[in-house]
Amino acid sequence: MSEQRDYRDTVFLPKTDLPMKAGLPQKEPKILARWQEENLYEELRESRKDREKFILHDGPPYANGDMHIGHALNRILKDMVVRSQTLLGKDAPFVPGWDCHGLPIEWKVEEQFRKKKRDKNAIPASEFRAECRAYAQKWVDVQREQLKRLGLMADFDNPYLTMQFESEATIVAELMKFAEAGNLYRGSKPVMWSPVEETALAEAEVEYEDITSTQIDVAFEIVESPIEELVGAHAVIWTTTPWTIPVNQAIAFSPDAEYTLFEVRVAQKFLKPEEWNDAEWKVHGRYLTAKDLNGTMFGRMPSELSGTSEPKIIWKGKGSDLAGTVARHPMHHLGGFYAKPRPLLAGDFVTTDSGTGLVHMSPDHGEDDFLLCREHGIEPVFAVMGDGRYRDDWEWLGGSDDRRRAVINKAFNAPDGPICSDLREAGALLSASDDYQHSYPHSWRSKAKVIYRCTPQWFVPMDKDLGDTSQSVRPEPVEGPHFTSDVAQEEKDGASTSSARTVEGKTLRQIAMREIERVKFYPEKGRRRIGSMVEGRPDWVLSRQRAWGVPITLFVRSDGTYLQDPAVNARVVEAVREQGVDAWDESRKAEYLGTDHDPNEFEMVTDILDVWFDSGCTHAFTLEGDRWPEQRWPADLYLEGSDQHRGWFQSSLLESSATRGRAPYDAVLTHGFTMASDGKKMSKSLGNTIDPLKVMEQYGADIIRLWALSVDFTEDHRIGDEILKGVGDQYRRLRNTFRYLLGALDGFVGDMGDAGEIPELEVYILALLADLDGKLKKALEEYDFNTYTRLLVDFCNEDLSAFYFDIRKDTLYCDGPDSTRRNAYRTVLDLLFHALVRYAAPVLVFTAEEVWTTRYPEGGSVHLLDWPPVPGVTADGARWDALRALRERVTEAIEPLRRDKTIRSSLEADVVVPASAVPEGFSDEDLAELFITASVTRGQSDTVTVSRTDENKCGRCWRLLPSVEEDGALCDRCEPVVAQLDAAE
Template identity: 75%
Template structure:
């Protein structure tokens, strides 16, 4: 009597299922801190440095983040990129150290400490400078420590025990020494130029410290009475200027015209007005005047206006308010002593005699000057010139002997002795009218400036409706102004090549056989940009255009927390002392005591016996913090404190905003002192936006906190996100995006879990590749191709492609193809099967390659994977790039076969969905014979397609029917060799017999 199917044997214990302790659920937030702690205890970074000692160097120099606040998502992206650069170079076997650093000086930290003072109702100026700097130092150190722990948690492998800080005494001394190189070479000067100035923070700002926001300003049209002109018709007429900064009118000193612009003078309602003809309609509309060209008095070119002179529109009003005063004729450059007096120096002076000076200033003639910058894009074609508050204004006026008057003080108010809007200018109720010039009501149509111009009969229009982009301090978010103040500058166009140190390579430009040396800082910097590799390439034009057109470098800041400009200026001459012995004493003192060493009490000590201390002033300004960071190459790459480092760096890596920041300051500092850039390559990344493409903002509630992401998902998820996006452009992050990254991670993790399970107990060697199945040869060829592409991606710093190649290979080539096909052989072939052993040998090769490839991306997961298989095998991060077999295969043939496999799976799906069959194992498939590559039997095809059978037909379509064969009780394949369901096929029967005999 036949055996009942209910009593047939259960063969599950004879199937070789994968076995591993590696869990499917990652639990990264719980596991990662323990792994990080072990790395720290075992001093993994030091072990890696020792392992790579003597190898080819790859020098990455870390740009210093600011020690101010928790790590944000920009930090996470930035440091993940830096980390993978160093990890991939170490993986390639190079000695690639990572010395992290922080920028610790400057206004942001000083501003935060001042905020703490303001909360306590304390005044910073009442605290001793050393005490205040000590608080700044402590504040910076606190955030260095906080950020360091957060970056460790992110999995950044670096010399965390020995970072560089710009506030370390050695660093401060090196910054001073670098400054002295400029001074000793004569590449510094003190001059007065308009610079971007923050009235809130009371200091000059660099371009990199400014952000632009859209604002609405008051625009006004103001009439300047012409008192003299070579064109008789213009005498008595009013030149109309247009401006969106009414507060600059009190320091107007000239009017600019365009020499090639066409101007017209028109009589309207008994008054004559001069303006650019192309802008006449816009002006008339703003001023609500009936413009009739039949009343045109004169038309001509701007060049005809040379020699024309106007009077300041406020003069008569001020004179009427102070009857009896006779200001005299005055001079076009203001009062005799104003050119050498800054607003901060005269603040609080008495007013005796100042009225006469004030009226003399406003009585001075306002000459018409030719300006190439004058256009007819907007306004009136006539531009009022305030050399105190504009670059074009300053240069044009200086060219004609007109100097700034320094009327606006550091806090943005007109100085005490300034007649119009100064301390003595009060309203009818006795209230002072002086306010900060960036105060919106101050500039409003009803504010004091417009009110006075209206009273003087000079205000032709005023409206608060002009929308434009305007610079703001990125710290205080307040509007900045252009303000002329004495500052220290590095000249961009002064010959300097003879002064750079002896490592500078002599560079030449050849034209027509003649050779000319590159002699200016601008030329050296432009040559260095040409010699540098930029990734992406567009960075070259970005920084190149900035350097090509930038003004002289402003080095000075008027603050307390920073490296002092350690110069002695000779009283009376304004010349600074150039004495190497004096400089050496200062540098040594700063190295011993830090920036507090620069103290008036030590003036005589520094100067020595050769100079009279009473004849010299110690400069009180500090250095621009960008100069600090621009010097980091000197004390990180050259000082010897980090012997594994060397100059120049192979790579600098930061956000694209650093083309105007750290990249540029490092470039200029190094070119001026060493004749070339401190880097060979620059890699830049874009900015992280919210998931909808908008800028992240706390007020919008669309920020992503990387600390919370690590708590919820783990650091490896942030890293995988950072390396999956096209970071060279602006990119996005959000909850849905992170969920998608989590799905990617799970697929990668499952790949490793499968490999670990399939390799349980494996000890073997592939042997001769010619003896193994063709599928294994093909997969090894795919691995070799992947290896080459990953190497290229590392060389290109294309980590988006690196990560995508790795993910796609695991998902598409392995999980969905190779693993899917070979799992039957893994589970059911006998222990001695050539096919099964070849498969596991290839899996072993794949494991060793993939865990290394993944280690720079998924630093924690790769360590967990490696430790699961090799508990005593050390860290995966000490390994080097894998040596994969150099195997090739007929890729075109396999591509065709994989396409056919996709067609078969697509044809099977409707039957599975309709429950005609449960899987492809129950399908008999007929494929077009023309689509099958040579070299494959029908049995091969059935194995590759995971079907019951495959035959070839003449049809061009794939057809599928349910098979009538019985199912093997062990491998579940439906085969002719199985008599009835539950019996064994001709492959499984001997395997089971062998296992039974062994037991």
């Protein structure tokens, strides 16, 4: 045999400068710096000028602390929306924002002052607010740089902040719209109150944690009743908040439930010697409870009663029979407040699921209690102060306990604490144990327990006509769609039950409910979630008793009414625009009131606005006005976590419905929460948190982005080291797809020529691309980003790398430079490149830019491009599906021969396939090329058989073909190509 020539220099191997190793942590900051230097955001705005607008309004994160993984997910989703809408050809400006007022910041600044041994109350208000402003600005700047690192495309040089003077002025102006229309009132109602922070809280500021509480059964002696048997007996109430007994004013019963009066008798052997008598039993007491609960109440009584006889029924009847019954408070001997009778009142909210079926009423500390007692002329007494202690002048326990926040103090409520001890001494405590486990509200800032506390607050009524200036307190039922609040039902998918209906009426609740029906929700269950909340929510509490926030800029008369003068309001708004919240100062009272009003007739309100009102107004100062002219009102989309159905989505809806008659958004997209890889909630104490800043240092921002856009973010989802490693593998496969495309297109110019010359495989791939294009657009329409990302990844991995590239690499490497087939292949690769780099750009923002500039160094940014034009090609998909299925069978049949080294490559295999499995139109030569084998023939068997071929191997393309005379010689395809190349040299 003559010496064989080395043909490697005649093979057209791919060449690219894109490295296989991404090095994202080092490369991404450089790309980001270039974008900032070139002011890419402004360039993008200019390129999209006069296009159709798409407005995603940013929900303001809190300016407090480093970005966490939840922030990262939220911002990546928002960036995906903005970039994908931009890619679709729209003008999608994005103004990031921050929430800067409120208790978390005030709390941190107080801590700083305490470290300096300075009492907050001794610090001038303007100095304290200046520190709060500086603290918030510090974290705005920190978070802004962290968000930039994620690759966000946003107007970071001009964000909106709720503490900007212009923003504060707009918030005041929005409040004045409520005031001038008479849609504010000051009333005393129970609200969520934090004794630690000494302020009212919104529901969105409360989280629920499992705790163990003291449960007690307390006997109230019945002193008057139309039922003779009840007089002298005891109505038994059960509660897990012993501290509310000192403010009890009534007892509620269910009018429809069955109640029994039963007698408890104790065996003589369990009595003290001095209590012995000739009877075998001694009556312990007669007790009134719901029929179905007397056994459980009896079971909670002390162990010495375990020797009692079966309780003897004295009376039974309906709850409605109890009307007119009156009891007295166990501490009636103290006189004063406790000497007043405690009526038994019918309450529809009373259930017989637990307790005793009788509920003690404290109108100061419960919404149901408040409303039922008010119906019967019983008013709150305001016994508990803001710090959680009873007033010093209160008859029972007032001023006698020096523990602050006594009402939430565990020892104060314990079975041996002062309340239980006094009730026991009065003979009214039937049982007390500290083993009751239940869920209880806590402040999400201080983590301390909260209480319902009746205090004077400012409210927006939910159920009065917005044009009516009367200031009602009691919510009334509203007609319209009803949304179940059942948790299991919330999790079910499905359309709204009343999507075709509209809600008539002019109340805030009715308008909001109508808008909930109109707005699109992604996922649909969000409609039911926010609908059930708005349908049943109480009046909106606006006031907070703190320092750092937008003031409630009202002038109040001695009779409780407030001034409704547009001229005065305008002066206040303008002052806040110039000076910020410090403008609301007693020293300027006369200036604001002007000559038309006597300053001595008014007091300035010192409360501040709930921060949810601040954030509910962000649409007003961001989407309207002149500061961001590229914006427009209303927004196309709001996007936040599912907890914002209770928070920002709702406060924005209510604020805008009251002032503009509609929601400030047309669609709402919600995401779930990120859990640890084992499904547990992330917690610093558990040490299972994932820091996005560290992930970017280790893997790069594109890896976090790929993770965020790969999970089903509409549900709770997971992240962890193993998950991120899997995402990294997915990323490498995508990167290798682009490396192959760049390498295969090295030096490419021209096109495939006559359309009639396009090989059928290329037609099929273009048809798959067209199908992918349509599916990707549909996914973007529905904000279904995990489907978008999965379709893109699967197409690159399964249709391209594992199929098309695998088959055509021989053509790319070995066909001649003028080969029609090779030129057609590279033309399709060019179409694929331009499509895929755009499809990937919103997901892998840095990698797509690197890929694009590798091929087009002077081609600008990939993020300035529009959605790619894709040929509208179709193919017989079923026919190709059948062929690909047969190809998989062939691959599986070859694998055992590869494992035992009978063959080293599929090119060495002669394959026989079932004739019945071959789709029409494919020759045996086509099959051999598509299956990458030496030959394919058809047989009558239903199985695929494989053997090693006897043909010789081409020295250039390595195919084993009949035209190769000996191993190392050239096949009839390679011989003319080599000759052409040799001649050219």
